[in-house]
Amino acid sequence: xxxxxxxxxxxxxxxxxxxxxxxxxxxxxxxxxxxLLHANLGFKRLTRHGQTGAGTQPDLRSFFVNPSFDELxxxxxxPGLPIFExxxxxxxxxxxxxxxxxxxxxxxxxxxxxxxxDVADMERLNAEVIKLNLELSELQxxxxxxxxxxxxxxxxxxxxxxxxxxxxxxNQRSG
Numbered sequence: 001x002x003x004x005x006x007x008x009x010x011x012x013x014x015x016x017x018x019x020x021x022x023x024x025x026x027x028x029x030x031x032x033x034x035x036l037l038h039a040n041l042g043f044k045r046l047t048r049h050g051q052t053g054a055g056t057q058p059d060l061r062s063f064f065v066n067p068s069f070d071e072l073x074x075x076x077x078x079p080g081l082p083i084f085e086x087x088x089x090x091x092x093x094x095x096x097x098x099x100x101x102x103x104x105x106x107x108x109x110x111x112x113x114x115x116x117x118d119v120a121d122m123e124r125l126n127a128e129v130i131k132l133n134l135e136l137s138e139l140q141x142x143x144x145x146x147x148x149x150x151x152x153x154x155x156x157x158x159x160x161x162x163x164x165x166x167x168x169x170x171n172q173r174s175g
Contacts, residue, residue, distance in 0.1 A: 026114045048092040065089040065097055066069035072104055
């Protein structure tokens with residue numbers, strides 16, 4: 001993907017069609033004014049595109065957090081080379097920010113974004129969720145043990161309140 005400009009429009013369209021249903025990869029062509037020209041399912045899911053209402057299209061300039069859309073437009077690179085490679089932070093309509101690792105090219109008045117979800121970050125988050133689930137399970141077991149102990153203690157106190165501890169006979173006040 002280093003020399004995306006060398007692709008003919010027909011080959012680029014074919015490549016975009018091939019990536020249309022991918023969800024782990026975000027692919028988008030964005031006009032310099034922020035209009036979405038083309039996006040695959042991964043980019044649409046990432047930005048929650050289509051949730052703005054029927055027929056409306058969000059200005060994607062605000063979706064780019066770091067680097068910003070204007071920063072990307074200001075970068076100049078040799079023809080055929082990307083203007084940006086690395087971690088992209090993008091936000092959806094609810095301002096939820098996600099990190100992608102990708103490349104951005106600028107040619108023919110549009111930005112071409114090809115990026116993937118940060119798998120290392122997802123693996124780290126998954127490991128953290130597993131750890132928290134294990135802690136939660138242990139806390140639930142501990143709570144169940146404590147509850148059983150409390151129920152048993154309550155029963156003992158109830159028995160002590162209605163019987164004489166020395167004779168095990170019913171107290172006069174219990175009858």
